[in-house]
Amino acid sequence: xxxxxxxxxxxxxxxxxxxxxxxxxxxxxxxxxxxxxxxxxxxxxxxxxxxxxxxxxxxxxxxxxxxxxxxxxxxxxxxxxxxxxxxxxxxxxxxxxxxxxxxxxxxxxxxxxxxxxxxxxxxxxxxxxxxxxxxxxxxxxxxxxxxxxxxxxxxxxxxxxxxxxxxxxxxxxxxxxxxxxxxxxxxxxxxxxxxxxxxxxxxxxxxxxxxxxxxxxxxxxxxxxxxxxxxxxxxxxxxxxxxxxxxxxxxxxxxxxxxxxxxxxxxxxxxxxxxxxxxxxxxxxxxxxxxxxxxxxxxxxxxxxxxxxxxxxxxxxxxxxxxx
Numbered sequence: 001x002x003x004x005x006x007x008x009x010x011x012x013x014x015x016x017x018x019x020x021x022x023x024x025x026x027x028x029x030x031x032x033x034x035x036x037x038x039x040x041x042x043x044x045x046x047x048x049x050x051x052x053x054x055x056x057x058x059x060x061x062x063x064x065x066x067x068x069x070x071x072x073x074x075x076x077x078x079x080x081x082x083x084x085x086x087x088x089x090x091x092x093x094x095x096x097x098x099x100x101x102x103x104x105x106x107x108x109x110x111x112x113x114x115x116x117x118x119x120x121x122x123x124x125x126x127x128x129x130x131x132x133x134x135x136x137x138x139x140x141x142x143x144x145x146x147x148x149x150x151x152x153x154x155x156x157x158x159x160x161x162x163x164x165x166x167x168x169x170x171x172x173x174x175x176x177x178x179x180x181x182x183x184x185x186x187x188x189x190x191x192x193x194x195x196x197x198x199x200x201x202x203x204x205x206x207x208x209x210x211x212x213x214x215x216x217x218x219x220x221x222x223x224x225x226x227x228x229x230x231x232x233x234x235x236x237x238x239x240x241x242x243x244x245x246x247x248x249x250x251x252x253x254x255x256x257x258x259x260x261x262x263x264x265x266x267x268x269x270x271x272x273x274x275x276x277x278x279x280x281x282x283x284x285x286x287x288x289x290x291x292x293x294x295x296x297x298x299x300x301x302x303x304x305x306x307x308x309x310x311x312x313x314x315x316x317x318x319x320x321x322x323x324x
Contacts, residue, residue: 026205026231028321035319036160038311039152040304046073047140047148047213050120051299055136056143057124058097058173066120067100070147070170074104077154078168082108088191092176092184099172101188103197106157110165112324115206115270116153116314118146119174119188119260127179129294138298141277141291143175145213145302149311156315163324167203171260182258189260193267204322205232206272208261212310214289215303217277218247220254225273228265233273239316245309254278255286275310 049069054062067085074083086101102120122139126132138144150168157166173187211217221233240249254276261272279287291297 026229026235027323028235029323031320031323033163033320035316036156038156038308038315040308040311042155043148043152043307043311044302044304046151047144047302048299050144050147051138051140055122055124055139056120057122057136058099058176059095063121067102070102070120073151074102074154074168077158078104078106082106084197086192086195086197088195090173090187092187097173097176097187099187099191101172101192102170104154104168105165106154106168107162107165110162113165113167113203114318115167115169115203115272116150116209117169117171117206117260118150118209119143119172120147120170121172121175123175123293126294128292132295135295137293137295140298140302141211141214142293142297145211145307146209149209149212149307152311163319164322166318174260185258186260186263189263190267193263196268203270205229206261206264206270207314208259208272208274209310210259210274211277211289212275213302213307214277214291215301215306216289217303217306218279219249219275219277220252220280222254222274222276223256224262226253228261229271229273232271235321236275236313236317239321240309240313243309243312243316245313248306248309249313255280257286
């Protein structure tokens with residue numbers, strides 16, 4: 001890394017180093033604070049923009065266009081000095097992949113912080129698609145939906161003062177590995193965890209959004225999330241129940257799903273939970289939606305009502321339930 005880049009990183013994160021898990025028990029309560037409105041329409045538009053680039057597979061033109069698009073959006077909302085693109089390379093299956101994590105910080109003056117994340121790449125193969133198993137998937141829900149929600153959050157964070165600092169990370173290379181080869185999934189979160197822009201970064205907690213916009217979505221309480229931060233999970237699901245979304249955030253124990261949140265917790269110690277569309281079968285098997293890893297993961301399966309519910313619940317948590 002050049003001296004110039006090091007100075008940019010220091011400028012961006014110098015105020016985050018002292019962040020700490022000041023509330024390890026994750027106590028929450030209604031603070032009586034104003035909560036801004038979430039726009040599912042805008043989030044839907046951001047997902048559509050991503051899909052229109054084409055599958056965001058590393059080393060493709062769609063991938064390059066997408067990171068430029070994200071970079072512009074977060075610089076417009078967080079400010080130039082609060083956005084950092086972490087570029088790196090990984091050799092996978094004989095190919096050298098050019099990868100990019102994007103980090104955007106909101107309310108950087110606040111040392112007390114939380115982390116929100118999603119992966120922005122899309123899968124280079126659709127092995128669940130019997131007709132087109134070798135084609136990359138559109139990734140509207142699997143990747144695109146979480147990013148779309150975070151892009152809308154960025155609009156809101158830019159307009160309405162936050163009670164706590166929020167860092168958004170878009171991880172690259174989450175979905176590159178072949179089926180069963182977990183060593184080549186989660187490339188972006190592995191790199192970020194092993195190469196933290198600022199050593200000692202320690203927010204209260206993290207929330208990963210993965211497949212949060214699909215039709216007929218259900219979000220049971222993912223197993224590793226309940227191990228890492230059960231009170232945070234329970235608070236989010238309680239808010240969802242209050243808001244009438246108990247059919248979406250179902251009060252059931254979900255599967256234990258390998259995802260970026262595990263990598264973050266293992267490498268950094270940050271307790272991170274995962275909101276992800278899945279169900280557990282009567283025999284205990286994790287089942288993802290029928291469009292998962294197929295060509296049907298397109299805009300036709302994106303449900304604005306699901307996006308609205310997720311946005312409303314997380315904004316209530318951030319703006320009104322965290323004691324500061």
